[in-house]
Amino acid sequence: MKNQNLSWYLKNVDLFKGLSTDALIEISHIVHEKICPKKELLYSPYSEASQIYILKKGEITLYLSRGGKRYILDILGPGSIFGQINPDQKDPDHFAEVTEEAYVCLISMQDFSALVARYPELLMNLMSILSQQIQDYQKKLSHNLMTAEEKVLFCLEDGKNKNTGLLSKWFGNERKMTHAKIAEKTG
Numbered sequence: 001m002k003n004q005n006l007s008w009y010l011k012n013v014d015l016f017k018g019l020s021t022d023a024l025i026e027i028s029h030i031v032h033e034k035i036c037p038k039k040e041l042l043y044s045p046y047s048e049a050s051q052i053y054i055l056k057k058g059e060i061t062l063y064l065s066r067g068g069k070r071y072i073l074d075i076l077g078p079g080s081i082f083g084q085i086n087p088d089q090k091d092p093d094h095f096a097e098v099t100e101e102a103y104v105c106l107i108s109m110q111d112f113s114a115l116v117a118r119y120p121e122l123l124m125n126l127m128s129i130l131s132q133q134i135q136d137y138q139k140k141l142s143h144n145l146m147t148a149e150e151k152v153l154f155c156l157e158d159g160k161n162k163n164t165g166l167l168s169k170w171f172g173n174e175r176k177m178t179h180a181k182i183a184e185k186t187g
Contacts, residue, residue: 019119030107030111031106039099042060044092052081052084052107054081058103061076081126
């Protein structure tokens with residue numbers, strides 16, 4: 001039964017859209033599932049990471065740390081894909097920390113490469129996802145020119161617009177934007 005539930009979930013993740021039910025069942029056999037408690041560090045610049053993560057439930061914060069200060073790259077909700085997507089880069093350059101208990105699916109980079117060879121549409125889906133992430137990060141960088149008030153307003157609007165898909169509605173809890181999160185996101 002686990003694989004049927006997992007294949008339903010994978011069907012609703014953008015990375016796997018367009019794949020047949022048989023392909024999703026096959027993929028569900030190589031995906032590992034993990035429940036992660038709050039504050040768990042999934043990976044850091046000091047660890048080798050060779051997995052792709054898909055967040056099913058909960059919240060993950062991606063951040064950089066310099067001089068004891070955290071700079072938040074992104075706060076991820078259900079349906080998000082993250083991890084070591086570049087096969088040539090062995091060590092991540094940022095931290096991934098569980099900020100609300102999370103349920104994640106993991107695929108090793110080796111298994112993912114084999115899946116891409118078998119299902120090339122995965123590569124097109126991944127390119128679409130990464131393109132959107134690049135656009136989002138460029139937008140965030142351009143907001144460094146804003147006043148503090150404009151940054152906070154953008155942060156609130158961005159949080160409201162993120163993760164509005166089926167998986168977020170099904171598995172997500174309301175995105176809690178605390179003063180601390182807003183302060184970290186706006187620098």
